[in-house]
Amino acid sequence: MYEIVVSINIGIFILLSLSLNIITGYTGQPSLGHAAFFGIGAYTAAVATGKMGMSFWMALPAAFVITGLVGTLLGLASLRVKEDFLAITTIGINFVMVAIFHYTPYLGASFGMPVNKPLLAGKEMSNYHFLALVIILIVLVCLLSRRIERSWIGLALGGIRNNEEAAASVGIDVNRFKIIAFTIGTAIAGLTGAVYAHYMTFIYSSDFAFLTSITILSMLVVGGMGTIRGAIAGAVILGLAPELFRFISDYRMLVYGSILVLMMRFQPQGLLGNDSFVWTGIKRLRRLRAAGDSVMERGTGHGKG
Amino acid sequence: MLLQQIINGIVIGSVYALTAMGATLVYGILRILDIANAGAYAIGAYSGLFLYQTTGNLALSFLGATLLTGFFGTVVQKFLYLPLLEKPPLIPLIASIGLFIFIQDLLRLIAGPQIREFNARIPFESIRTADLTINSVWILIILLTTLLLLFLWYVLNKTKIGLAWRATAQDLEISTSMGVNVKKVVAFNFLLGYGFAAAAGVMIGLLYNSVFPTMGDVPAYKMLAIIVLGGLGNPLGTVVASLLIGLVETLVAGYIGFFLPRDAIAFVALIAILLIKPRGLMSKKA
Numbered sequence: 001m002y003e004i005v006v007s008i009n010i011g012i013f014i015l016l017s018l019s020l021n022i023i024t025g026y027t028g029q030p031s032l033g034h035a036a037f038f039g040i041g042a043y044t045a046a047v048a049t050g051k052m053g054m055s056f057w058m059a060l061p062a063a064f065v066i067t068g069l070v071g072t073l074l075g076l077a078s079l080r081v082k083e084d085f086l087a088i089t090t091i092g093i094n095f096v097m098v099a100i101f102h103y104t105p106y107l108g109a110s111f112g113m114p115v116n117k118p119l120l121a122g123k124e125m126s127n128y129h130f131l132a133l134v135i136i137l138i139v140l141v142c143l144l145s146r147r148i149e150r151s152w153i154g155l156a157l158g159g160i161r162n163n164e165e166a167a168a169s170v171g172i173d174v175n176r177f178k179i180i181a182f183t184i185g186t187a188i189a190g191l192t193g194a195v196y197a198h199y200m201t202f203i204y205s206s207d208f209a210f211l212t213s214i215t216i217l218s219m220l221v222v223g224g225m226g227t228i229r230g231a232i233a234g235a236v237i238l239g240l241a242p243e244l245f246r247f248i249s250d251y252r253m254l255v256y257g258s259i260l261v262l263m264m265r266f267q268p269q270g271l272l273g274n275d276s277f278v279w280t281g282i283k284r285l286r287r288l289r290a291a292g293d294s295v296m297e298r299g300t301g302h303g304k305g
Numbered sequence: 306m307l308l309q310q311i312i313n314g315i316v317i318g319s320v321y322a323l324t325a326m327g328a329t330l331v332y333g334i335l336r337i338l339d340i341a342n343a344g345a346y347a348i349g350a351y352s353g354l355f356l357y358q359t360t361g362n363l364a365l366s367f368l369g370a371t372l373l374t375g376f377f378g379t380v381v382q383k384f385l386y387l388p389l390l391e392k393p394p395l396i397p398l399i400a401s402i403g404l405f406i407f408i409q410d411l412l413r414l415i416a417g418p419q420i421r422e423f424n425a426r427i428p429f430e431s432i433r434t435a436d437l438t439i440n441s442v443w444i445l446i447i448l449l450t451t452l453l454l455l456f457l458w459y460v461l462n463k464t465k466i467g468l469a470w471r472a473t474a475q476d477l478e479i480s481t482s483m484g485v486n487v488k489k490v491v492a493f494n495f496l497l498g499y500g501f502a503a504a505a506g507v508m509i510g511l512l513y514n515s516v517f518p519t520m521g522d523v524p525a526y527k528m529l530a531i532i533v534l535g536g537l538g539n540p541l542g543t544v545v546a547s548l549l550i551g552l553v554e555t556l557v558a559g560y561i562g563f564f565l566p567r568d569a570i571a572f573v574a575l576i577a578i579l580l581i582k583p584r585g586l587m588s589k590k591a
Contacts, residue, residue, distance in 0.1 A: 030395045032402075080583040083394050084338050084537070088529045089579055092572040095526060099569035210526070214402055221399055253410040260403025265385060268396045 004127045010102030010239035011134035012196050017219040017231040018141045019188035024217070025226035027181040030087040033094030034189055034216050039208025040097065041067040041190025042197035043107055046115045049198070051106075056118030056125075060194050067190020068183050075182030075231045077208055078174050082164075092280075094210050101205035102200065112204035115197045137195070145228050148184075157181055161226075218260055224273025233272045309437055310559045313551065316443045318551025319450035319525065320512065322544045323505035324524045325531040326457065327378075327498030333474045333538030334494050337386055341401040342502050343525030344408030349374045349503025350510040350520060351416055354423050361427050367449075371500040371506050378499025379492045387491065390477075405525060413518035420517040423510040453504060454544060457497070461540065466493055474538065523568050525564045530575040550574070 002282075020034045041063040048059040073092060081089050101107055108114075117124045148154045156177045159167035168174045197203045215238070223234025238259075244251050269276040324346055331339040357363060385404065389397040427441040461467040469490045472480040481487050505524075510516040531550055535542030542562035550571050558567040 024395075028393075030398065032398075077580055081579055083584075084336075084398070085533065085579060085583060087338065087395070087398060088533050089576060091526055091529065092576050095572045096569055096576065099566060103566065201503075214406070217399065218403075242481035251410070251414070253406050254414065257403045257405070257407030257410060261385065261400050261407060264392075264396050264403065265388065268392060 001127070004131055006240075006243050008127060008131050008134055008199060010236055011131065011138060012199075012217060013216065013235040013239050014138055014232050015141060015192040015195075015215045016189055017133070017223070017235040018138070018145060018228065019185045019192065020187070020216050020220050021185075021225065021228070022145065022148065023181050023185035023230040025176060025220060025231065026148065026157040026161065029178060029181070031090045031185075031213075032087050032217065033090035033092070033097075033210070033213050035208045035210070035212035036090075036094040036097035036183075037067050037071055037186040037189040038193040038196070038212065038216075039101060039203075039205075040070055040186075041135060041193025042203050042208065043101060043113070043193075044190065045194030046113050046197045046203055047107070048119070049116055050113070054199055056194075059198075060191060063194035064187050064191040067193070068187030071186025071190075072179060072183045075179045075186075079178065088286065091210060091213075092093065094208075094213055098209050099173055101208065112202055115201050115203060117201055118198045127199075130195070133195060137191070137270050142228055142232075144184070149228070153177065192304070215256075216254075216257060220264055221268075221270055224270025224276055224279070227270075227273055230270050230272045234270065237271070306436070309554050312437075312439060312443070313559075314552035314555035315548060316446055316512070316551070317555060318548035319447055320505050320508050321448055321524075321527065321531055321551055322547035323501050323508070323573055325499075325528040325535070325543050326454075326540065328528050329500040329503075329532045329535065329538060329540055329543040330494050330498040331386075332532060333540070334387060334470065334477070334491060335390065335397075336538075337389075337397040337401065338394075338529065339386075339401050339498070340398070340525050340529070341381065341404040341408065342498060342559070343384060343521035343528060344405045345374050345378060345499040346506040346509075346524055347412055347516075347518065347521040348377060348408060350423075350516045351412055351506075352503070352512060353507035354421060354429035354516050363428070365426075367504065367507055370503045374506075375496040375500030376502030378495035381499075382491055382495040386495075387488070405521070409518050409521060410533060416518065418518060420515045423514055423516050425511055427511075442511050449504065449508065453501065457501075457540065460497070466490065470494060507552055527568065527571045530571045533575060534578060565584030 016034065016038060020031060021205055023029050023031045023034075044066045045059040045063040048054040048062050049056055054062065078086055078089050102110055114182075119125065121130055122286060148157070152290065156172045159170070159172055160174055160177055163176055193208075196207075198206075219234035219238045221234065222238055223232065224230025238256075241255070242249055248255055263270065271278050272278065324343070327342040327345065328339050331342065333577045349370045352373050353366045356366035356369040381404065385400060386397060401522065427445055429441055429444065431441045432439040432444070459467075461470055466489075467479070469485045470493070472483070472485055473487055473490045477487060478497055480490075506520070509520065509524075525590060528548070531546045532538075532543055534550070535544075535546035553574065554570050557570055
């Protein structure tokens with residue numbers, strides 16, 4: 001049972017890390033307030049099922065759409081700000097959102113908000129069901145990310161990340177693509193929030209605080225920004241670390257902080273990002289093996305000839 | 306009542322100015338958003354408290370905390386920020402957040418999570434009239450802030466290292482090629498910036514009579530709002546923006562009773578202003 005709980009938690013962080021990857025990894029827009037959108041989705045879903053009597057299965061797409069809409073609006077609003085200014089604006093958005101969750105009586109204010117366990121085929125969903133749901137969502141988000149990576153959208157986003165002016169000069173509508181990335185990324189975070197709220201059955205404003213945004217960003221950074229494997233690996237590593245090393249649980253934030261500092265100082269591409277030492281090692285191994293195979297093939301080819 | 310609120314606002318604003326000044330100086334010269342500066346603020350408060358408890362001398366504790374934290378700043382720039390100069394801005398930003406988290410947790414582990422009282426004897430009396438009270442701590446804060454800001458103004462505008470600072474802030478590469486010892490300038494910059502943050506930490510410790518590990522949280526993010534409002538990297542703008550935020554917060558919280566807490570006001574103002582002027586209130590044109 002314990003393994004299931006840990007897996008669901010990590011799964012939720014994988015979803016968040018993948019969704020931030022679309023905004024920060026692919027497009028290069030520093031978003032330091034991702035937890036705000038996670039929270040918007042969670043509160044939207046909680047209101048939808050708790051106050052409006054919608055079913056969980058209706059609340060999921062509702063959270064997806066509404067968070068995506070809010071993300072689009074905030075994305076539109078922050079088009080004028082870039083880099084450092086965008087980073088600060090997103091921190092600001094995070095703080096204001098948490099303050100709103102914390103001070104709105106309708107949302108439970110400082111008491112938090114209870115959420116009902118959702119039903120599946122007439123019965124309460126068990127943790128196994130939640131794990132299955134999370135895994136399905138991860139697969140879908142991975143497929144979507146891959147699709148983005150390999151399509152012209154991905155090329156446009158990469159262009160914006162590397163050099164916005166150059167991208168604009170070859171005719172890429174920079175604003176449009178930034179908004180697309182922002183909308184997709186925030187909508188997925190909102191969907192994740194909806195799952196989280198119903199899995200936890202209780203949400204509280206500080207669940208979505210700046211520290212959560214930092215945790216998500218750390219996962220992406222440690223794994224390797226801009227890659228699907230990196231986003232997943234980071235969430236798994238940082239999600240598992242406190243479980244595997246119980247003795248460090250008191251030093252968790254200390255470890256977090258030092259990992260961030262050391263990674264940025266010595267390995268800013270992340271563990272599995274392109275050009276990171278682990279990934280180049282893996283690639284070299286693969287190439288060696290491929291070279292070995294081709295030598296063998298040539299050998300047999302000669303034999304036939 | 307209004308006068309009292311205004312004085313409140315000025316006191317808060319001057320502490321904000323000192324807290325944000327460190328980050329402004331760092332941004333001005335390296336174009337790095339230094340969130341860890343708020344960690345320096347907490348280090349300053351703790352070392353100030355410790356020094357006061359061991360020596361019983363407030364001046365000594367101020368001086369010691371400022372120097373100690375300033376020295377810490379020079380170490381940080383040497384090993385963390387200078388090597389990251391060539392990287393995209395997100396990387397030093399994340400590193401500084403990491404450092405900030407690290408400092409806070411280290412303080413918690415060393416000094417414990419509980420709130421510590423900072424009871425110090427202020428060497429002069431409070432001013433009290435029929436409808437106005439000016440606390441002795443407030444007087445101390447306004448005096449010290451004015452002194453430190455005047456000192457900064459003098460250093461930046463009238464000394465050789467100030468000239469080097471201004472040159473480097475305009476263009477790091479060209480200054481290097483013109484023979485400015487940029488490494489020295491940056492080190493000095495961090496000495497000043499972290500020292501200022503430490504002084505602000507001691508003052509806040511005295512003002513609220515409490516020192517705790519996460520005391521840098523709110524200043525960390527508010528400091529960002531302030532330096533952006535002041536037009537990133539502009540020391541004068543920072544002072545104006547700090548006083549503005551201090552006054553607006555106090556007056557809004559005191560009179561209008563905004564439904565969000567006062568710490569959120571700075572961010573609402575920040576977001577609103579950034580959307581109108583994307584490069585800050587007092588920025589020169591992009």
